[in-house]
Amino acid sequence: GFLGGRRVWVWLPPGYDAAPERRYPVLYVLDGQNAFDAALSFAGEWEIDESLARLVESGEVEPLIVVAVANGGELRTAEYTPWPGPDPSAPAGGRSAGGHAATHLAAIVTDLMPAVAAAYRVEPGPGHTGLCGSSFGGLMALYAAWARPDVFGRLASFSPSLGWAGAGPLAMVAAR
Numbered sequence: 543g544f545l546g547g548r549r550v551w552v553w554l555p556p557g558y559d560a561a562p563e564r565r566y567p568v569l570y571v572l573d574g575q576n577a578f579d580a581a582l583s584f585a586g587e588w589e590i591d592e593s594l595a596r597l598v599e600s601g602e603v604e605p606l607i608v609v610a611v612a613n614g615g616e617l618r619t620a621e622y623t624p625w626p627g628p629d630p631s632a633p634a635g636g637r638s639a640g641g642h643a644a645t646h647l648a649a650i651v652t653d654l655m656p657a658v659a660a661a662y663r664v665e666p667g668p669g670h671t672g673l674c675g676s677s678f679g680g681l682m683a684l685y686a687a688w689a690r691p692d693v694f695g696r697l698a699s700f701s702p703s704l705g706w707a708g709a710g711p712l713a714m715v716a717a718r
Contacts, residue, residue, distance in 0.1 A: 544654050545646075549612040551578055552662065553591050555598050555605035565663045567606045567670035569696070570650065572622065572679035574610025609658055611650070613679070621646040622678035624685045624714070625707040640706070643685050650686075651693055672696030678703050681711065688714055 544550055551574055555566065571577050577590045590608055597603035614621050623640030655671075658664060664671075673694050675683040680702030687697045704711045 544611075544657070545614065545649055548614065550574065550654065551610040552658070553578065553594070553608040553610070554662070555607065556595060557605065558607075558663075562663075564605075565665040567604065567672070567696070568658065568662075568664045569606055569608050569672040569674055569698070570654075571608060571610040572673070572675035572682055573613045573618075573677075575612045577608065577610035607658075607662055607664060609654070611654065618678060622675070622682040623703075623706055624681070624689075625710040627707040627710075643682050644689065646682070647686050647689060651690060655693075668693055668695030670695070672698065674698035674700075675702075676700035678706070681706060684711065685714065 558564075558566070571590065590610070594603060594606070594608065598605050619640045620642045622643060624643040626638040626641035628638060650673075659666070668691060671694055673683045673686045673696075675681075675698070677700075680699040681704065683694075683697055683699040684702050687694050702711075
């Protein structure tokens with residue numbers, strides 16, 4: 543039922559079932575359909591599962607849980623941008639798009655995260671909770687770390703869309 547039936551995939555680290563007392567950090571991944579399966583991806587698979595399995599097995603990365611959250615398709619711009627910006631499908635000077643990142647972030651924090659914590663052995667707290675995204679997802683990850691440092695203490699922001707809404711991202715950083 544998350545965001546009206548949005549797909550969510552969960553990757554558990556090697557050894558998860560063998561250590562029932564252990565708790566794990568969690569990385570939430572935006573544009574989650576790109577995380578694990580090329581057949582579902584709109585931008586090429588990121589191979590997070592294969593890469594983490596190797597890195598965890600070799601001891602280079604601590605075991606963690608990955609929760610990949612599908613974007614909303616045509617809602618992606620609205621959900622991942624903190625401020626309205628020009629709608630790329632509108633004629634020049636036309637309507638604006640986006641600006642609903644706070645609502646999307648609230649759904650992740652108040653709906654998805656408690657469900658994940660109830661179903662899996664997660665280590666609570668911002669030092670053990672991360673958010674990852676690229677492009678608009680990268681902008682959303684930066685916004686989440688800024689807006690909710692009490693929740694997200696780890697961040698992966700790849701090629702964030704810092705040009706969205708003019709100086710919005712710079713104004714956000716300057717406001718801290």
